[in-house]
Amino acid sequence: MTVTGGTAGQLVPVLEDLLGTELPIRLRTWDGGEAGPAGAPLLVLRNRRALRHLLWRPDELGLARAYVAGDLELDPSSDLYELLGAMARLVEQSSSVTLRPNPRDLLGPQGRRLLRTAVGAGMIGPRPPLPPEEATRVRKAGVRHSPQRDRTAISHHYDVGNDFYRLVLGPSxxxxxAYWPTGTDTLEAAQAAKLDLVCRKLGLRPGMRLLDVGCGWGSLLLHAAEHYGVEGVGVTLSAEQAEGARERIADAGLGDRLTVRLQDYRAVDDGPYDAISSVGMAEHVGADQFRRYGTTLYGLLAPGGRLLNHQIARRPNLPGEPYRTSPFIAAYVFPDGDLSPIGDTVSLLEQAGFEIRDVESLREHYARTLRCWVANLEQDWDRAVKLSTPGRARVWRLYMAASALAFEENRIGVNQILAVRTGPDGDSGLPAARAEWLGFQQGPAAPEAPESGAPSA
Known part of the structure; x- marks a missing residue:
């Protein structure tokens, strides 16, 4: 271990004594002290408030609050992904250790040492204010997954500025x-390939009627109308997304064929549709609402119609192990979001009446996509901060980079499920072979998009 004194030199030995193992990171404190394993990634504590965040919430949420508030820094000379991996190991190591012992525990030598170090480092004190980016207002918005609370939760995540999202996501x-076939080198080309993949799986043809649930900024609707000749309706709970999508549709001259509504999917009543796409929306539905979600979409499809459900999945619980959502994700990123195992999703869609015809995992594709988004954010960091807040930019950097690691390490996945509402005679309307229906009525090859400025990961 390298030690250069200061508060870090006092703090690290005590933490390692508590954990019973060497820290996976080095610490640098506000007074210039540094301690920890040589060569380990570096975490910078800018002031005593960073320690108070951890005292009050000694887990990933405490670390996140300190970072979002600007009291803790991820050292720019350390690899971001290596540092986040080390922080995750630190959280795991500390899960069985309390940093707030009972008073009786302070009577022993270890307790007295801990107390002296805590007092000397300025850890003892009131809880620091919560960063304003935390989704506290969502919890006050009514019953979980009621229409009002869902609107508030969606607004928290998506109504943070269309220009901010354009910077992060790129021109697409x-x-x-995104979808990265061999030889795809840019984020824009990969997103065009994903949009086309969805359209081909849905078997879109001119004159069909498409419903895009959770339509975002309208990219899938635009691609489907321009390349496959469909008429489309998109619904979203984000006012800013709806405004941005409508502007893009008007600019493309497709206002006579495409409509975007600020509407809950549960309120859509103008079926039947020939095809329904739901890409990255079902994570917001809620586990207790998913059966209703499936039944609603089934009822909106014409017989023979297809649903493409593109959804992040978590790994199944081990026997006796409860499901725990990430406290950071729940508090800052996707309030009220739920991830379900792929098997549960398939079963619930079947219970709603669908026949499942295909499941494709895109796990590695999402890790690469997220790394590109992080690169976009970091390359134009100052503008991102101006378009949102310093805390919001930090939240997005932390969650996207950590999510990339989660996909790479197979802790979460993402899947496209193609489901069909079969006709009265059981006809699915699909060609006999998967290779045939995947290319069925294929539109023109998506053009190679210009570089977005983000390197391929």
Whole structure:
């Protein structure tokens, strides 16, 4: 271990004593002290408030609050992904250790040492204010997954500025996993390939009626209308997304064929549709609402119609192990969001009446997509901060980079499920072979898009 004194030199030995192992990171404190394993990624504590965040919430949420508030820094000379991986190991190591012992525990030598260090480092004190980016207002907006609370939760995540999202996502303005066939080198080309993949799986043809649930900024609707000749309706709960999508549709001269509504999917009543796409939306539905989600979409499809459900999935619980959502994600990123195992999603769609015809995992594709988004954000960091807030930009950097690691390490996945509402005679309307229906009525090859400025990961 390298030690250069200061508060870090006092703090690290005590933490390692508590954990019973070497820290996976080095610490640098506000007084210039540095301690920890040589060569380990570096975490910078800018002031005593960073320690108070951790005292009051000694887990990933405490670390996140300190970072979002600007009291803790991720050292720019350390690899971001290596540092986040080390922080995750630190959280795991500390999960069985309390940094707030009972008073009786302070009577022993270890307790007295901990107390002296805590007092000397300025850890003892009131809880620091919560960063304003935390989704506290969502919890006050009524019953979980009621229409009002869902609108508030969606607004928290998506109504943070269309220009901010355009900077992060690039010109494609697509906020879901891209598709990287061999030889695809740019984010824009990969997103165009994903949009085309969805359209081909849905078997879109001129004159069809498409419903895009959670339509975002309208990229899929535009692609489907321009390349496949469909008429489309998009629904979203984000006012800013709806405004941005309508502007893009008007600019493309497609206002006579495409409509975007600020509407809950549960309120859509103008079926039947020939095809329904739901890309990156079902994570917001809620586990207790998913059966209703499936039944609603089934009822909106014409017989023979197809649903393409593109959704992030978590790994199943081990026996006796409860499901725990990330406290950081729940508090800052996707309030009220739920991830379900792919098997549960398939079963619930079947219970709603669908026949499942295809499941494709895109896990590695999402990791690469997220790394591109992080690169876009970092390359234009100052503008991103001006378009939102310093805290919001930090939230997005942290969650996107951590999510990339989660996909790479197979802790979460993402899948496209193609489901069909079969006709009265059981006809699915699909060609006999998967290779045939995947290319069925294929539109023109998506053009190679210009570089977005983000390197391929």
């Amino acid at each position: 303005w697509v906020y879901s996993c």
